[in-house]
Amino acid sequence: MDLRNATVLVTGATRGVGAALTRRLLAEGAHVIALARDADRLAEAARDAAGRLTPWPLDLGRREDVDAAVATLLSRHPELSVVINNAGVQVASDFVRGEAAARLGDLRAEMTINLEAVVALCAGLLPHLASRPRAAIVNVTSGLALAPKRSAPVYCATKAGVRAFTRALRYQCEDAAPHVHVAEAVLPLVDTDMTRGRGAGKLSPDAAAFGLLEGLKAGRGEIYVGKAAALPPLLRLAPGLGYRLLRDD
């Protein structure tokens, strides 16, 4: 997929992997519609991008706002051809000691942002993408979609949900719209706000963005970035070890 002059929607574009994706896409000559909540950061990014970044302040946790944004997005940007569902949050929760019950609101928001918003954006945008000569959707997941960790069960469930959703969406496009490429980007531990203060040997956000975009350009359906590439063979050959390694990640 050639990203030069493509119009690309990036969710979670203000920080971490999404900000790095945005920088790389701009450098490759794409126009970026940058979506996140922080309007000031988005405006700052737009100022630096010489007219090639459209800020799109939106809270993906607010269902009605997401639904309304889809229609506005398409009327203002009919040339949109690539969607990267990158925004995500991670909530640690202990279900045994009652912490999860106390934080149910946060866990529901996590499900809305990580899974429901991805479904809503794909539902609203895919018919339009199918009308374009070439198009792509990339949904960002994690090694934790394949092997969960104990401290964030809902996060892992949302990522596993996005993984299954993306594969089923790919089947639909293979049959009815083969010019729409549907990919899952499986990321390893990346050095961002989400992982601040934990983990070692983290990938930089820029390297994660590079790996994702290279996989997209190569037309891969499952884009394993960095160390995440070791997971499928590990889980096939030594599943117990694979699950143990990520259990306390």
Ligand SMILES: NC(=O)c1ccc[n+]([C@@H]2O[C@H](COP(=O)([O-])OP(=O)(O)OC[C@H]3O[C@@H](n4cnc5c(N)ncnc54)[C@H](OP(=O)(O)O)[C@@H]3O)[C@@H](O)[C@H]2O)c1
């Ligand atoms: N970091 C890792 O180790 C790692 C590993 C595997 C997978 N991933 C996945 O990679 C993706 C990016 O993660 P990251 O590490 O770059 O996270 P991050 O640094 O915490 O950034 C998250 C981004 O999502 C946006 N966001 C959060 N809540 C939002 C909401 N309600 N509405 C709209 N935007 C929202 C944030 O912008 P605002 O605050 O401005 O809204 C920010 O731009 C996520 O899907 C994550 O699950 C990360």
